[in-house]
Amino acid sequence: MDDVHRLKVSGRYENIPRITEFVGEAARAAGLNEDAIFHCQIAVDEACTNIVEHAYGGNGKGDIEVTCHISPGKCTISVLDTGRPFNPDSIPEPAPATDANEVKPGGVGLHLMRKLMDEVTFHFSDQGTTLVMVKTGEVRAASPKSLTIPVHKAAGDIWVVTPEGRLDADQAPALDRTLTQILDEGCSRIVVDMSRVTYISSRGLKSLIAAWRRADKAGGKLVLSGMSSRLYSVFDMAGFTQLFSIHPTMDAAFNTLGPTQSK
Amino acid sequence: MDIEVKEMARVALLTVKGRVDSNTAQTLGEKLKAQINKGNRYIVADLAGVEYMSSAGLRELVGALKMVKNTGGDVRIAAPSDRVKEVLDLAGLTSVFTIFDDAVSAVGSF
Numbered sequence: 407m408d409d410v411h412r413l414k415v416s417g418r419y420e421n422i423p424r425i426t427e428f429v430g431e432a433a434r435a436a437g438l439n440e441d442a443i444f445h446c447q448i449a450v451d452e453a454c455t456n457i458v459e460h461a462y463g464g465n466g467k468g469d470i471e472v473t474c475h476i477s478p479g480k481c482t483i484s485v486l487d488t489g490r491p492f493n494p495d496s497i498p499e500p501a502p503a504t505d506a507n508e509v510k511p512g513g514v515g516l517h518l519m520r521k522l523m524d525e526v527t528f529h530f531s532d533q534g535t536t537l538v539m540v541k542t543g544e545v546r547a548a549s550p551k552s553l554t555i556p557v558h559k560a561a562g563d564i565w566v567v568t569p570e571g572r573l574d575a576d577q578a579p580a581l582d583r584t585l586t587q588i589l590d591e592g593c594s595r596i597v598v599d600m601s602r603v604t605y606i607s608s609r610g611l612k613s614l615i616a617a618w619r620r621a622d623k624a625g626g627k628l629v630l631s632g633m634s635s636r637l638y639s640v641f642d643m644a645g646f647t648q649l650f651s652i653h654p655t656m657d658a659a660f661n662t663l664g665p666t667q668s669k
Numbered sequence: 670m671d672i673e674v675k676e677m678a679r680v681a682l683l684t685v686k687g688r689v690d691s692n693t694a695q696t697l698g699e700k701l702k703a704q705i706n707k708g709n710r711y712i713v714a715d716l717a718g719v720e721y722m723s724s725a726g727l728r729e730l731v732g733a734l735k736m737v738k739n740t741g742g743d744v745r746i747a748a749p750s751d752r753v754k755e756v757l758d759l760a761g762l763t764s765v766f767t768i769f770d771d772a773v774s775a776v777g778s779f
Contacts, residue, residue, distance in 0.1 A: 408688060419690075419691045419692040420692050422690055422691060422692055423688065423690065423692065435728070444752055447721075448723055448756060450761070451690055451691070451723045452723060452724055455690075455691040455723065455724075455725060458691070459691075481762065500760070500761055501761065502761035502764070503762070503764070503765050504764045504765065505738075505765065506731060506734040506735045506738050506765050507735060508765075509731050509735070509765060511728065514724040514727065514728070514760050515724050517759075517760070518723075518724055518756065518759055518760060521759045588749070590736075636747075
């Protein structure tokens with residue numbers, strides 16, 4: 407059965423942080439990842455801002471009731487107001503602009519809601535307007551996220567970093583910290599052992615690129631080893647197989663990093 | 670939200686921190702307008718410390734941009750986070766603003 411969370415507040419701009427926090431907690435409880443949680447928060451922020459501004463036509467003119475139904479991987483957010491109804495189809499889609507003067511005011515909030523959420527529907531009745539927004543996503547691993555990533559120093563001043571599991575927005579900051587720490591210490595010959603990584607998002611790729619750049623600048627090298635063919639295809643699609651030196655085994659990775667083999 | 674304003678020889682640098690939403694965006698709009706009214710038309714909004722921005726914040730930045738564009742000025746954005754970039758992008762505003770990796774290069778671009 408769905409878990410239901412409810413919050414009723416006065417429709418005031420200053421209550422919006424409270425609403426986004428409430429929705430963020432519900433989305434997190436549904437197991438959604440940080441990106442999806444953020445999307446739910448912006449969407450409900452835009453919805454409530456529109457309610458205060460347009461439906462009620464001012465601060466503190468009526469209540470907003472937010473209900474979140476959560477189940478694993480799915481957060482359904484309902485927002486009820488008793489203000490003026492409107493026709494969602496009459497709100498024009500903002501056109502992408504290249505010049506400030508082309509930017510028309512209005513419609514951006516609704517547009518963001520539709521872009522960020524999987525479903526956005528409005529229901530009008532005598533009781534008021536109910537907006538229903540649905541966000542679904544892959545459920546995060548239930549295991550507590552490891553905030554430290556194993557590191558060891560191999561022969562010849564080569565550092566080996568071994569991330570595990572999903573390299574996504576949740577885990578990438580930990581990888582950033584680990585790599586930054588190594589680079590800050592002046593070590594720039596690094597192998598990232600990808601053999602235990604099951605998934606990489608663009609955020610994860612970004613961490614690796616940032617560290618690769620720093621290592622390169624410092625005259626060193628960051629190489630990757632042991633990634634699965636599925637992971638390789640992500641690098642390939644992103645066009646990063648040219649940038650990174652990718653090796654099937656640790657030994658091959660060590661060989662590219664230099665001649666030092668002293669134990 | 671917290672805004673620090675630094676007026677340099679040619680450029681006004683607004684360092685914005687915290688959360689920019691419909692509750693705080695008005696203050697951002699007022700600070701921008703105050704600079705423009707003083708005759709500063711080269712403006713940098715340093716967003717490195719902004720972890721959250723809704724369309725209300727974007728609206729103020731676009732409003733300021735429109736005001737200075739007509740007099741040959743510009744509002745340039747420095748160091749937006751991935752979150753802020755995503756919202757800018759979805760709002761279709763990425764090509765309206767010139768975006769820089771950090772405040773120094775944004776200020777130097779004028």
